Amino acid sequence: MVFENLTQQIAAANPLLASALEQSPWLLYLIFLQIIFKLAFYPVALYLSGKRQQKGWFVVLVICFLILNDFGLLAALYLIFNRDKPHKEIHRKKKL
Numbered sequence: 001m002v003f004e005n006l007t008q009q010i011a012a013a014n015p016l017l018a019s020a021l022e023q024s025p026w027l028l029y030l031i032f033l034q035i036i037f038k039l040a041f042y043p044v045a046l047y048l049s050g051k052r053q054q055k056g057w058f059v060v061l062v063i064c065f066l067i068l069n070d071f072g073l074l075a076a077l078y079l080i081f082n083r084d085k086p087h088k089e090i091h092r093k094k095k096l
Contacts, residue, residue, distance in 0.1 A: 012060075034071050038075075041076050044075070046075075048078075048082065052082070060074070061078065
């Protein structure tokens with residue numbers, strides 16, 4: 001299996017991580033899930049924040065993507081709170 005071969009390569013490179021993987025083999029699946037989640041949300045969030053000219057969000061998202069490991073949660077929160085909502089037209093009578 002692919003994960004067994006990968007686990008053996010990790011064991012050769014880092015014995016501490018290898019012992020953690022031996023105690024909880026599901027940890028490797030969790031790491032891959034986290035990588036996929038992060039790579040799915042951050043590009044979309046960065047693109048939308050740049051397109052909407054939200055410089056603050058863009059800088060924070062870049063810092064979290066490159067430096068901090070937040071499991072993609074900040075990008076998911078950005079996408080949830082800044083999603084496009086249907087615009088309701090408000091008709092008001094002009095007062096003379």
